[in-house]
Amino acid sequence: MKLQRFNFLNLAVLFLLIGILSSSFYTIERNGMLNYLADGVNQSLFRLEEDIQKTLQQDHLENVQALLDQGSAINSGIRILSVSLDGHTIAVSSSRSLIGKVIEGEYLPLTQISEGLVENESLQYESEVTYFSGATKKRALLLVDLDKAYIFERLNNIAMFYALALFLGLGATALALLVGVRKLIIKPLERIAQRAQNQDIIAEKHLIEELSILDQTLCNSFHSMQVQQEHLKEALDESLYLDGILRTVADINQLLITAKDVDELLMNSCLRLAEHPGYELCYIALKEGESLVVQAYSNDPTEYLHPKMKIPTEDLTDPTVRAMKEMSTVIIDHLEYENSFGPWRFIAETGLYGSVISLPLISAIDALPLGVITLYTKYSEGFESKEVSMLEELAGDIGFAIRSFTQREQLKYYLTTDSNTDLPNRFSLVEVLSRESMYGLAIINIDRFGDINEVYGVSIGDAVLSQYGHWLRAKIASWKNIELFKLGSDEYALVATQCNDLKLFTDLLENLISTTQKEVFRVEGIEIVLTITVGVAKSTEQVLEHATAALKQAKRNRHSLEIFSSESKQEQENNIAWYKRIKEAIEDSRIVPYFQPIVDNESGKIIKYEALIRLVDVDGSIVSPYQFLEIAKKTKLYPELTKMMITKVVKLFKDSAFPVSLNLSTQDLTNHDLADFLEETIHENGVGQLMIFEILESEGIENYSSVSEFVDRFKAIGCRFAIDDFGSGYSNFDHLLKLNIDTLKIDGSLIKNLPHNRNAQIFVKHICDFAHEMGIKVIAEFVANEAIFHQVKAIGIDASQGYYFYEPSPIVVGGN
The missing domain is CATH 3.30.450.40 (GAF domain)
Known part of the structure; x- marks a missing residue:
């Protein structure tokens, strides 16, 4: 906006403010005069009311007329004064024409005369006059009609005069100020603005010193800007170059x-x-x-x-x-x-x-x-x-x-290659297994490789793995559709691609199995011979799991090669289902002991009991350990089963006079956590002299040092030990010689054949005599009928256990 236009705008705003101020003054002055007049009317009527009251009490109505005539003449603002005795008609009035007429219009209370004049410009007011006529109290109305011409027109003219005078005075003063401001400030500013627009660098002197300073400052700024503009242009060129x-x-x-x-x-x-x-x-x-x-x-x-x-x-x-x-x-x-x-x-x-x-x-x-x-x-x-x-x-x-x-x-x-053998690793194998052209997978495991590490050391073991990997690579080099991989530890994998004949693949694997056995691997002068086990599976979404399952099946069956089949898959699904059932049974405390008495062959009396594990299914049926115990041993649930059996058996027999035996697997005997739990339970309940632990000979005992340490630890607190299922393993008499055993239980597979198998009789007799020579008691298992019992007794076996005497029962038969 230009300065001249701004000047006129300021002038208009100034006069508008003056107008508003004058109008406000007018309103204030008018209202003040009306309030003043109202006060005067009030004062004039105050005495008139008293006089009318006295006159009415004296019952001189004609004198009221005189009072009203005098009252209207007292104050110029009052036009008519009237009195009504009944509140409806006018009895006396300063205007004779109104006498006897009905009261017309709305009369405000006289006390509201100030508000009525200022806010509503009301001209009619009334005041109640109370008087006594004899003993009767009566009321009359004093009606006041004000003179509009006198009150509003005259007063408005006075207020308007004052407002106009104020307006003209302020307007003249504003014009004078405006002329001075224009000459001293606006005109110099216009010239300064013009020089600023022209970017003039020569300043001008002004009457007002601040304007001279402003003019000089602007000129200096424009001079500095011209210099900086040149520098900025140079910087811009440099910036564009650097931007590039x-x-x-x-x-x-x-x-x-x-x-x-x-x-x-x-x-x-x-x-x-x-x-x-x-x-x-x-x-x-x-x-x-x-x-x-x-x-x-x-x-x-x-x-x-x-x-x-x-x-x-x-x-x-x-x-x-x-x-x-x-x-x-x-x-x-x-x-x-x-x-x-x-x-x-x-x-x-x-x-x-x-x-x-x-x-x-x-x-x-x-x-x-x-x-x-x-x-x-x-x-x-x-x-x-x-x-x-x-x-x-x-x-x-x-x-x-x-x-x-x-x-x-x-x-x-590093992610895709085994550093020791330089073969593709498991990560690479997983990628290859996703190919549509993949036909089959074989996992090769080196048998008992842990023994090589234990005997010769890890460095020799790594060297053997490396040599065998290179040997396998050379063996399959002519097979363009076979890829070799190194899995973890001691396992390798072969993937057959673009092959439709499983027999060709298994022929290759059979050849590798046989040639591996014939090959001698030499590391630092040591000659090592390897054997391998292979699991094979055809291509599916779970081929790796299936090949692994086939390998485990081969290990269990002691086969060199096993091919995954639907039966293997069914076994896996069955194992998963049993795992869930066992886990739920542990959580619900549905693992319970059944007790079978052991009878002295001479007296026929019960001398002790064996606690046998059972699983109570959700429908209340009893599940034999033959259905779930082997599966439990392959999971982390097995130690929980043993602990639950120990807890429940000890609780039942802690106050009994009869010993009780519990079966312990080699897995139990080498579990340090379980051993600590068992020892603590025995000490807390004081049942050391009652506990007999049966070691399952049928599992095979390999770590004699750990087992012997367990036996010595618990014999020291009064426990006894027995070899269970004796005659079912491969190194039976080694167990008797190496372990400090108290009792020998001959396996039922030998006992049940005694009545009709001479070889069984000779073998059992030999076992019994050998045990007695070593001071070991002998118990016959699976004594199912009288014929077996007579043979057992004739051989000299000390005690019997079987259905001929008692079946396993959830209660302790014949005991406390």
Whole structure:
């Protein structure tokens, strides 16, 4: 908005304010005069009311007329005074024409005369006059009609006069001030604004000192702005140049993300840098041993550079060599004055370049350079400090990217390759198994490999794994559709692809099994012979699980090779179902002991009991341990079963006079946590002399030191031990010789054949005599009928257990 227009706008606003002020003054003055008049009317009527009251009490109505005539003459604002005795008709009035007429209009109480005049301009008011006529109290109304012309017109004229006088006075004063302000302030400001618009640098003197200062300041500012404008133009040109470099750097940083390998990264970086208007030739050389080798370069008009070109590192004038050795940026300006003789100087002279910069590719702080990036430009002073900083940052990013690519390749190798055998590992196998062309999978396990590690040490074991891996690779080299992988520990995997004949695959595996047994692997002068077990499965979504299951099945069946079948799958599903049932039974405390008495063969009396584990199903049916115990032993649930049996049996027998025996597997005997729990339970309940632990001979005892330690530990607190199922294992008499056993229980497979098998009789007699010679008591299991019992007794066995005497029962039959 221009200053002149602003001036007129201010004038209009000023007069508007004066008008508002005058109007307000008028309103205030008018209301003040009306309040003053109302007070006067009140004062005039106060005495008149008293006089009318006295006159009415004297019953002189004609005198009231005289009072009303006098009252209307007292105050000019009163036009008519009337009195009504009944409140409806006028009895007496200063206007004779109203006498006898009905009261018309709305009369306000006289007490509200001020509000009525100011707010509503009401002219009719009434006041109640109370008097006594004789003894009767009566009321009359004094009616007041005010003179409108006197009150409003005259008073309005007076108020308007005062308001107009105020308006004119303030207006004249405002005009005078406006003229002075225009001359002293506005006109100088207009001239200052005009000079500012013209960017004049010559100031003017003004009457008001502050305006002179303002004028001079503006002129000085315009002079300074003209100087800065020139500097900004130079800075803009520099910024545009640096912006171009920044865009180039940003593009190359994008290449760092999208490049597939180092070669693509380096080539695209060189090409993109050479596209920048300031640069001409770019090449990147990486360190290989003690040499610098050119890996990528942009378009070379000199035709000097070529792929894998080696840069002489003995030429210390070469900026590329210097940047590598000094690990810092090297810049050489004014190449036209350089007298060096080297490849870099030949490139500069042939390409007519003015300056060169070489930057080391350093991937991290304190890291050695991976190589050097070199740029040539036409300008003799071609590199500014900010530009160098951006290029140094770019060189660091490229160095970091090179290192990342290298580490990525290394990581990929470590993730997908077994470091010991240099074969693809399990991670690679999982990727291959997703192929549609995959036909079958075989998992090869080296039997008893843990013994090799234990006997010869881990380093020998690793060497054996490596040799066997190379041996397998050589064996399958002619099979183009067979891939070899190294799994964890002592396992390998063979994947058959593009093969439709399982027999061909299994023939190869059978050949590997037989040739492995014949091969001798030599490590540090040690000759080692291996045997293997193989699990095979056809391609499915769960081929790895199926092959693993087949391998486990082969181990259990002691077969060299096992092929996964639907029966194996059904067994897995059955195992899972049993696991859930066992777990729920433990949580619901549905694992219970059943007790079968053991009878002395001479007296026929019960001498002790054996606690046998049972599972109570959700429907209340009793499940035999033959259905669930072996599955439990393969899971972490088995120790919980043993603990639950110990707790319940000890609770029942702690006050009994009869000993009780519990079956312990070799897994129980080597479980230190279970041993601590058992010892603590025995001490708390004082049942050491009552507890007999039966070691299952049918499982085979391999770790005699651990088992013997367990036996000695609990015999020290009064417990006794028995060998259960004796005659079902492979090293029976070793158990008797190596373990401090109290009782021998002969397996039922031998006992049940005694009546009709002479060999069984001889063998059992031999066992019984041998045990007695060692001071060991003998118990016969599976005594199911009288014929068996007579044979058992005739042989000299001490006690019997079986259905001939008692069946297992949830209660202690014949005991406490």
